Amino acid sequence: MKRPRWGYIALAIPLIFAMxxxxxxxxxxPKPKIETVPEGGIIEVKLDQTLxxxxxxxxxxxxxxxxxxxxxxxxxxxxEGTPVQGRVVYACRSxxxxxxxxxxxxxxxxxxxxASYELHTNTVGxxxxxxxxxxxxxxGGGGGGGALIGAIAAxxxxxxxxxxxxxxxxxxxxxxxxxxxxxxxxxxxxSFRLHQSVTLxxxx
Numbered sequence: 001m002k003r004p005r006w007g008y009i010a011l012a013i014p015l016i017f018a019m020x021x022x023x024x025x026x027x028x029x030p031k032p033k034i035e036t037v038p039e040g041g042i043i044e045v046k047l048d049q050t051l052x053x054x055x056x057x058x059x060x061x062x063x064x065x066x067x068x069x070x071x072x073x074x075x076x077x078x079x080e081g082t083p084v085q086g087r088v089v090y091a092c093r094s095x096x097x098x099x100x101x102x103x104x105x106x107x108x109x110x111x112x113x114x115a116s117y118e119l120h121t122n123t124v125g126x127x128x129x130x131x132x133x134x135x136x137x138x139x140g141g142g143g144g145g146g147a148l149i150g151a152i153a154a155x156x157x158x159x160x161x162x163x164x165x166x167x168x169x170x171x172x173x174x175x176x177x178x179x180x181x182x183x184x185x186x187x188x189x190x191s192f193r194l195h196q197s198v199t200l201x202x203x204x
Contacts, residue, residue, distance in 0.1 A: 032201040035077045037070055041194045043107060043121065044068045045084055047186050053101035053128060054093040054181040062086050062105070067189050077202055083111040089123050094180045101128030101181045107192050112200050120196035128180040 037043075045064040064086060070078035086107045094101035104125040109116045184190075 033203075034199050035072050035075060035202045036197050036199045037072055037077055037194060038197045039194055041070060041072075041197075042191055043070055043078065043084070043110075043119075043194065044189060044191045045086075045107070047184060047188045047190070050183055050185050051088070051103060051105070052181065052183040053091060053103050056088050056091050056103065058088055058091055060088040060091075061108075062088070064107075064190075066110075075202065077200055078110060078112070084119070085109045085111075085116075090125075094128050102126070103184065105190065110198070110200070115201075117198055117200055119194070119198060121192040121194055124190050124192055126182065126184060128182045 044067045046067040048063040048065060051060075051062060062085070064084050066078050066080055066082040066084060069076045069080045084107055086105050088103065089106050090102060090104035092100070092102040102125060104123045106123045107119045107121045109118055111117075
């Protein structure tokens with residue numbers, strides 16, 4: 001049994017309207033604007049977590065947020081508060097008698113409109129204090145104390161004996177107390193420089 005021609009027309013009319021409205025909807029949807037932050041642009045971030053030279057290791061990731069809007073020609077491309085992710089590139093804990101604690105960090109990505117965009121930046125480093133002056137003071141002080149004890153115990157000859165003993169005690173104190181690790185607390189601000197431009201969608 002053949003369907004009447006008007007029946008086909010009746011079925012086609014809703015389809016035509018639907019396609020027409022869909023076309024209008026697609027045509028009316030604005031394309032996102034894009035802007036490029038050039039190589040050399042500065043991204044200042046604020047750490048969302050604490051990092052420490054004696055806990056973190058190379059490859060560890062960290063979360064941060066943009067602390068200051070990044071602008072291009074007066075337009076905000078990366079708003080303040082935008083999430084970013086970084087990575088520990090180098091980490092060295094402090095030794096007891098030598099070895100300066102260090103951390104070096106870089107940024108890997110920025111999240112804009114729920115999409116992640118790769119970043120290539122320089123590394124930013126921090127280091128702890130030097131052991132040398134403190135160790136000299138501790139070891140030297142220990143030697144003097146030993147010499148004084150030796151002199152009281154056995155006169156001048158005792159001073160020769162007591163000096164090396166005291167120096168050894170000072171060396172032990174330095175070894176026990178000499179570590180100079182450090183932390184970068186949450187909210188610490190760090191500035192990174194782009195080694196490669198990045199193109200991002202921006203709100204009109």
